[in-house]
Amino acid sequence: MALLKWFGALLLLALAATGTAQASMLKPMQKPIQEPMQAGANELAQWPQWVFAPTSDYPDTHLYGLGFGASKSAARQHALAEVVLQISTDVQVLQRSVMARAKSNAAVTVRDDFEQRSAIEALGVKVESIEEQRAAALQSPDGIEFAVLLAVPKEAIISSLHDQVRPFESLAFPYDDETAQLLWALQYRQQILDALRLERAMAALGGGQPMLRMQLEQLQRDVQSVWQVAGVRVIADRTLTPLVGGLSAQLPSAENDRLWVRLTQKKQTANKGNQFFERREVVVHVSPASTPTKVLQQQTLRAVGKGNSASQAEQDAEQQILDLLDRPLSVWLFQ
Structure with missing residues (x-):
């Protein structure tokens, strides 16, 4: 009888330990940056799997950037540069195989307005509404290296791009005077080209302005007509x-x-x-x-x-x- 009681108590302890372990595995990550991962005597330190997850794993509502650096701040700047690269002058959304997935059921997303407001710009658009998805640190013989995964909502980027092109909605070509036309063309030729790139970037993100694009293309033709004769x-x-x-x-x-x-x-x-x-x-x-x-x-x-x-x-x-x-x-x- 005593042996059965001892065996029952042992079984209850084992079940309790298993439940505790499972609960700890399901507990969401409260802080994006963890203690540096260190390698044992006979093993190499490794990054977590999210560092190497493919871009296709991400929700399509954001642009993502993964950055590395000797400090978390440097890693953030690198990640922001990765985001900026995706709003290229050719509006080619670059695919980065090293970008990682931030699953909503696996981690708590840390929102951050980046108090100093990012100075990084692409096509005149400021990268704001930055969300820090994941972060990690890796201890190696050369020191600690940080990895940070950032996300920027496409809607925020589209809104910023729209702010840049809004003045062109009322821009008009002066048809009455040839000298005024040439001065106008000199002033606005490059700006119109930049505005067209901005609109194409908006379209690539799902927020194109077809009427504005038609207007800009007409203004570009007006400039070209002046350029050919003056x-x-x-x-x-x-x-x-x-x-x-x-x-x-x-x-x-x-x-x-x-x-x-x-x-x-x-x-x-x-x-x-x-x-x-x-x-x-x-x-x-x-x-x-x-x-x-x-x-x-x-x-x-x-x-x-x-x-x-x-x-x-x-x-x-x-x-x-x-x-x-x-x-x-x-x-x-x-x-």
Whole structure:
């Protein structure tokens, strides 16, 4: 009888232990970052399986990014970059085999507005409404490496993209004046191309604006019609030849010059010990070819070059001006 009681007690203890183990397995993960996983004496440390899960395992409502880094912050930035890559200029949603699945019944999703607001941008869209799905740390002989899985709702991205293209809904081509048409084309040509890419990105995410796309495509045709018949001549002395070449690449080259762009510059040099400096100002005037004294648009570009010699300082200042000119005209000429 005593033996049966002892056996019954042992059986109850075994069942209790089994129930406790199962309950612990079903308990949802409360924190996305766990203690670093360490390898035993005869084994290699390994990442959890979610790190290697295929993209197809994810719900289609979000874009996902998996990042690695020496710190959790660095891993987050890498993961955000992965998300940004999926909103590419060609609107190709990239598939990342290393992205992981965050099952709603296996883990508690940690929402995070990323207090500093991500500075990473793609096509002018800010990546916000970031959700941290999973995180882990791996201890290796080289130190601790972190992995973070982030998700961004497609709806949030579409909304941000729409905010960027909304001003183009009321943009209109000036049909009444040829000079105004050319100035308009110079100002908006690149912006219209960017807006079309934004709309295609929205469409790839399921939030396309067909009417807006038709309007943008018509505006693009209007720009192209001006580009084919109107020319812009850059006028400057020989010392500014490198700048003339860089600026001319952004301008229409038709033989019928409607606008002149004149470049003038001022330079100041100085040195302090073995350090040389050159301050350079380049003034850009836009005038009708028919009345060159009339200034339609004017901007001043400034740079301070430095180097171990006067020639190095001069080259540095010139390169800075070239970099400024290489930006879209809407960024610097029409501001």
